[in-house]
Amino acid sequence: MEIRCEINQKEYVFEADECERVVDVLRTLGLTSPKKGCGEGECGACSVFFNSKLVNSCLLLAPQMQGSKIVTLEGLLEQTALIRENFEECGAVQCGFCTSGFVMRGYDYILQNGAKDEESLKEALDGNLCRCTGYQKIVEAILKSMR
Amino acid sequence: MLARYSEDGIKIVGSMQCPFYVESALMHMTNEKIEVEQAPTGGGFGGKEDYPSIMAAYVYLLSKKSKQDVKLVYERDEDIAYTTKRHPTQMEYRSCFDDSGKLHSLEIDISLDGGAYCTLTPVVQSRSVLHCAGFYDCGYIKVTSNSYATNTPPNGAFRGFGAPQAIFGIERHIDDIAKFLGISPMDAREVNLPTSVSKSVTDAKIYEHKRVRDIFQRAREVSRFDEKYKSKKPYKGVGMALFMHGGGFTGIGESLLNSVVWLDLSNDGVVEIKTSSVEMGQGAMTVLPQIVADELGIPLEFVRYHTPNTKKVANSGPTVASRTVMIVGELLTQASQKLRVALGEYADVESYKQKVKEYLNSNTQNRFDSKYEKPSNIKWDEDKFYGNGYDGYSLGCYVAEVEVDPITYAVSVSAFYAINDAGKVINPTLAQGQIEGGVAQGIGYALYENIIHQDGKVKNSRLSDYIVPYASDVPKMVVEFLDTDAKAKGLGELPMDGPAPAIVNAILNATGVEFDAIPITPEVLESRWR
Ligand code: FES
Numbered sequence: 278m279e280i281r282c283e284i285n286q287k288e289y290v291f292e293a294d295e296c297e298r299v300v301d302v303l304r305t306l307g308l309t310s311p312k313k314g315c316g317e318g319e320c321g322a323c324s325v326f327f328n329s330k331l332v333n334s335c336l337l338l339a340p341q342m343q344g345s346k347i348v349t350l351e352g353l354l355e356q357t358a359l360i361r362e363n364f365e366e367c368g369a370v371q372c373g374f375c376t377s378g379f380v381m382r383g384y385d386y387i388l389q390n391g392a393k394d395e396e397s398l399k400e401a402l403d404g405n406l407c408r409c410t411g412y413q414k415i416v417e418a419i420l421k422s423m424r
Numbered sequence: 425m426l427a428r429y430s431e432d433g434i435k436i437v438g439s440m441q442c443p444f445y446v447e448s449a450l451m452h453m454t455n456e457k458i459e460v461e462q463a464p465t466g467g468g469f470g471g472k473e474d475y476p477s478i479m480a481a482y483v484y485l486l487s488k489k490s491k492q493d494v495k496l497v498y499e500r501d502e503d504i505a506y507t508t509k510r511h512p513t514q515m516e517y518r519s520c521f522d523d524s525g526k527l528h529s530l531e532i533d534i535s536l537d538g539g540a541y542c543t544l545t546p547v548v549q550s551r552s553v554l555h556c557a558g559f560y561d562c563g564y565i566k567v568t569s570n571s572y573a574t575n576t577p578p579n580g581a582f583r584g585f586g587a588p589q590a591i592f593g594i595e596r597h598i599d600d601i602a603k604f605l606g607i608s609p610m611d612a613r614e615v616n617l618p619t620s621v622s623k624s625v626t627d628a629k630i631y632e633h634k635r636v637r638d639i640f641q642r643a644r645e646v647s648r649f650d651e652k653y654k655s656k657k658p659y660k661g662v663g664m665a666l667f668m669h670g671g672g673f674t675g676i677g678e679s680l681l682n683s684v685v686w687l688d689l690s691n692d693g694v695v696e697i698k699t700s701s702v703e704m705g706q707g708a709m710t711v712l713p714q715i716v717a718d719e720l721g722i723p724l725e726f727v728r729y730h731t732p733n734t735k736k737v738a739n740s741g742p743t744v745a746s747r748t749v750m751i752v753g754e755l756l757t758q759a760s761q762k763l764r765v766a767l768g769e770y771a772d773v774e775s776y777k778q779k780v781k782e783y784l785n786s787n788t789q790n791r792f793d794s795k796y797e798k799p800s801n802i803k804w805d806e807d808k809f810y811g812n813g814y815d816g817y818s819l820g821c822y823v824a825e826v827e828v829d830p831i832t833y834a835v836s837v838s839a840f841y842a843i844n845d846a847g848k849v850i851n852p853t854l855a856q857g858q859i860e861g862g863v864a865q866g867i868g869y870a871l872y873e874n875i876i877h878q879d880g881k882v883k884n885s886r887l888s889d890y891i892v893p894y895a896s897d898v899p900k901m902v903v904e905f906l907d908t909d910a911k912a913k914g915l916g917e918l919p920m921d922g923p924a925p926a927i928v929n930a931i932l933n934a935t936g937v938e939f940d941a942i943p944i945t946p947e948v949l950e951s952r953w954r
């Protein structure tokens with residue numbers, strides 16, 4: 278089917294299969310910051326803003342994109358510059374597979390004025406999985422970006 | 425995994441830990457040498473040690489037949505269902521000890537579930553045997569071990585490679601001895617610390633005896649174990665694990681690998697590292713250049729790391745067994761020394777660049793290499809399985825504090841102390857990250873992660889039913905490194921060994937129940953503690 282939507286403030290028109298997941302559609306369009314870590318809403322690696330809400334793009338199907346506004350990390354490079362820099366500095370990136378998801382989550386947490394204590398942040402991060410870092414340095418990097 | 429087709433040959437590009445393993449696997453199907461290149465790999469943790477060879481074979485054959493590029497991507501559930509897992513292991517410990525807890529004899533039996541094919545099982549088994557008595561002083565140790573073929577997908581490498589299972593066995597056993605005698609687990613460990621005359625399970629001197637004592641003392645102090653153990657609160661517990669991890673391949677393994685590294689020097693003074701050690705999040709791409717830059721005394725931007733590609737780099741062996749810094753890093757140090765000698769003295773970057781130009785003007789050889797040689801003090805008899813199994817050992821002493829919930833039966837780890845001795849720390853941030861990540865995986869190993877087979881197939885092949893730790897499951901940790909003036913040793917696998925026994929020992933302290941299997945899910949806790 279033909280889909281028209283706005284991605285990272287650009288108009289897109291493309292063909293997609295009705296059963297295709299949004300994460301796959303985005304990746305085929307060359308937007309590879311969303312990663313498919315689990316494909317079933319457990320890991321958050323595929324996080325994108327969908328009509329201003331942070332969602333797991335593996336749980337949406339292509340037809341839902343019709344007329345929507347989607348923002349991926351590629352469209353937020355400026356806004357997330359500080360967070361990304363802190364991720365690098367704190368050592369919050371190991372293999373990097375989870376990183377774009379955590380940067381998006383951290384950015385959203387800061388946007389929502391999340392509390393500045395570790396407990397609350399960790400709870401907010403519980404939709405994102407990281408197999409490598411043990412989360413400590415990710416938490417550190419996001420808290421640092423809030424200061 | 426991707427096969428790129430061209431008339432002149434097929435090139436394999438993919439997520440892998442060991443490009444030369446893939447090359448050699450493909451040589452069973454064709455006489456030509458296939459070019460194999462590592463792509464950004466994501467995490468590895470052993471799961472990408474031997475399995476990528478199978479995927480490469482699939483895409484190679486399809487590409488050859490179809491004369492096209494072929495790409496194979498596993499969805500997560502396929503990945504979990506087919507790729508290799510840690511060997512399920514059953515151990516039995518029997519010991520004789522006196523009233524102080526001093527061990528006089530240990531009899532240990534280890535059985536490994538290899539799955540349907542042999543694959544890496546014999547080497548995993550060797551590592552289990554070599555770690556099964558820890559570094560404790562014990563006059564008589566007898567170990568028997570068997571591996572069994574079963575009807576599940578083959579088990580293989582996963583961070584620690586047989587050691588975490590064995591360390592779980594011995595460290596739980598020590599706490600059981602303490603409980604039997606009514607003494608503190610600290611005292612039960614202290615009386616068994618090794619001395620200069622203690623021998624390991626394979627009758628080698630425990631050269632590390634002093635370091636073992638140091639790390640034990642330090643962990644005891646930092647965690648304030650004794651105080652917490654004495655003033656135990658309801659539903660809370662504290663537990664310890666003291667352990668070692670052999671770095672590099674077991675026994676004659678490193679000699680068989682015969683690793684080589686190359687450093688290529690170019691006119692502008694840039695040195696390129698050509699090894700097969702892959703980046704998979706552990707930091708090879710960062711620390712190997714650091715090692716070379718340090719040794720040469722030049723800024724880091726003069727050192728480049730070449731993506732592992734079997735046609736372009738030296739075979740420095742697989743990226744496994746915590747061997748990258750310890751073995752490959754050491755070879756790079758030696759190659760850098762050769763380069764330094766060839767260039768002669770230089771005082772700063774300018775004179776370095778000058779020396780490089782002069783050298784390359786009068787020499788055609790711009791490649792500096794180094795080849796592995798077994799340290800002369802390390803003796804191993806493969807037939808008798810006697811001697812020193814590893815070129816060097818890292819040590820750990822970890823303390824976990826847990827809380828058990830009397831209503832939900834959930835266990836949470838409330839504090840964690842990880843004291844490590846892996847020699848020189850090349851990059852403190854990355855090293856700390858390795859420990860934190862390993863401890864998190866260890867928490868998963870102890871409390872959540874459980875592969876269930878039904879009719880030989882993995883039943884829970886999704887992240888919604890194979891549960892790994894989330895951020896709130898992992899406490900803030902205290903991480904320390906001791907003995908950092910010594911040579912660098914293995915680090916990547918070390919933190920996988922300690923958490924499970926430390927946590928289960930803490931659960932014993934909290935509940936009075938000795939659990940002898942993991943994971944301790946709420947169902948398991950509920951079944952024995954009410
Ligand atoms: S891929 Fe979407 S949550 Fe994991």
Ligand code: FES
Pocket residue numbers: 369370371372373374375376406407408409410466467705
């Ligand atoms: S850095 Fe590898 S999964 Fe997070």
